[in-house]
Amino acid sequence: MSRFWSPIVHTLTPYVPGEQPRMAGLVKLNTNENPYPPSPKVLAAIAAETGDGLRLYPDPVSLKLRTAIGALHDVDPSEVFVGNGSDEVLAHAFMGLFSHDRPLLFPDITYSFYPVYCGLYGVRHVTVPLDDAMQVGVDDYRQPAGAIILPNPNAPTGSALPLAEIERLVSEHPDAVVAIDEAYVDFGGESAIPLVKRYPNLLVIHTLSKSRSLAGLRVGFAIGQRPLIEALERVKDSFNSYPLDRLAAAGATAAIEDAAWFDETRGKVMASRARLTSELEAMGFVVLPSAANFVFARHPEHAGAELAGKLRERAIIVRHFNKPRIEDYLRITIGTDDECRRLTEALREIV
Structure with missing residues (x-):
């Protein structure tokens, strides 16, 4: 704390990102990163931008x-907004589209950045509980x-609603x-973009971090009709006119x-x-149906914190949330087949 902080800083509870540990021989299955490298064409495009053009603004x-995103999803480029990760896109949406007299609704068990943005931007919200099967109920x-x-x-549940819902x-x-928020839709969900x-x-909001x-x-x-996209642009251009650098865009x-x-x-x-x-x-694990690049699982005879700790002793990191209703679950990122094999061998020893 500091006497120089503004009043809002005193009230914030910041988002805690997944751990990025530095351990030899680590099997890192905690932050939902893709286990495979990006396209070689990506590396070539980035390399092509590392010249004199870097002295110029993007x-x-x-x-x-x-234009490329619009062509892929059959929408006009004017209906596409891009930002520095989907978190920045979300931040602009919270400020530009979600702050109203009536509350913002989202699930009680969901992406933990949502309540952080509500605190940052003063957005009143109500959480809607998942049902007993950890599913979203539209009703x-x-x-x-x-x-x-x-x-x-x-x-972190990985469960998906069908497009009709x-x-x-x-x-x-x-x-x-x-x-x-379709961060994981490419791994088996139905996109709402159509x-x-x-x-x-x-x-509809996407990220290139996962798939x-x-x-x-x-x-x-983000993709939406022009008035929604214009709202995001107005927020962006009041904050940072150049959110994507030349390397990222290429x-x-x-x-x-x-x-x-x-x-x-x-x-x-x-x-x-x-x-x-x-x-x-x-x-013996109970595994929720997943359409994401992770699974959400619990073992009826072992606490989640216990399993996460014993895996860490074996240099295997998974995500554990010490929160009501999900404290016994582990969120396990899908790794390479070798990483998954090391995980299952370790779990067999533990359970």
């Missing part, structure tokens, strides 16, 4: 990247709302912005355009997820 509207959102944000698939949620709240043309209140293997580059985007564009690499690597992750789920269930 394109403030990232038109080439927005539970039939209450007054200024806006709704819902990860699909949800994090997402459309029902959007159509039942025509006077509220409904943001669908609904954007029909629903002016729908904003495009670019967590270190920090690129995210690498992200190449990643979006390399469909073959994207399909190959996400296919590997989904296949590994299926194998890991089967092996965990054979050991």
Whole structure:
């Protein structure tokens, strides 16, 4: 604490990111990074930008990247917003679209950055409990709302709603912005982007950190009808007119355009997820259905903190949340097949 802090700093409870440990021989399965490298075309595009052009500011509207995203998802580039990771895109949405007289709604067990942004921007919110099966119930959102944000698939549970349920949620709240955070959708979920043309209140947010293997580059985007995108742009240009540098924009564009690499690597992750789920269930774990690049699992005879601690002793890091309802679960990122093998061998010894 300091007497120089502004009043808002005293009230903040900052987001705690996943640990980035430095351990020899580490199996790192705690932050949902892709176990496979980015496309070689990404590396070539970044290398091509490391010349004299770095003395110049980047394109403030990232038109080439927005055009590539628009072509991929069949929307106009003017309906695409890009930012420094999806967290920045989310931050602008909280400020520009979610602060209303009625509360923002989101699940009680979900991405833990949401309440942090509410505190930072003074957004009143109400959490909607997941059901006993840790699933989102669209009917539970039939209450007054200024806006709704819902990860699909949800994090940390990994469960996904079908597109018909997402459309029902959007159509039942025509006077509220409904943001669908699709950070993990490429691993088995149904994207809501095709609904954007029909629903002016729908904003869909993506990241290139997961399925495009670019967590270190920090690129995210949102797709929505032009008035929603303009709100994000107005916030951005009141904060930072150049959120994406030349290297990030070039690498992200190449990643979006390399469909073959994207399909190959996400296919590997989904296949590994299926194998890991089967092996965990054979050991007695309860594993929630996952459409993400992680699984959420608990063992009825072992506390989550105990399992996480014993795995750490074996240089295997998973994510444990010491929170009500989920304190016995582990969120396990899907690694390479060798990393998954080391994990399951360790768990067999423990349980």
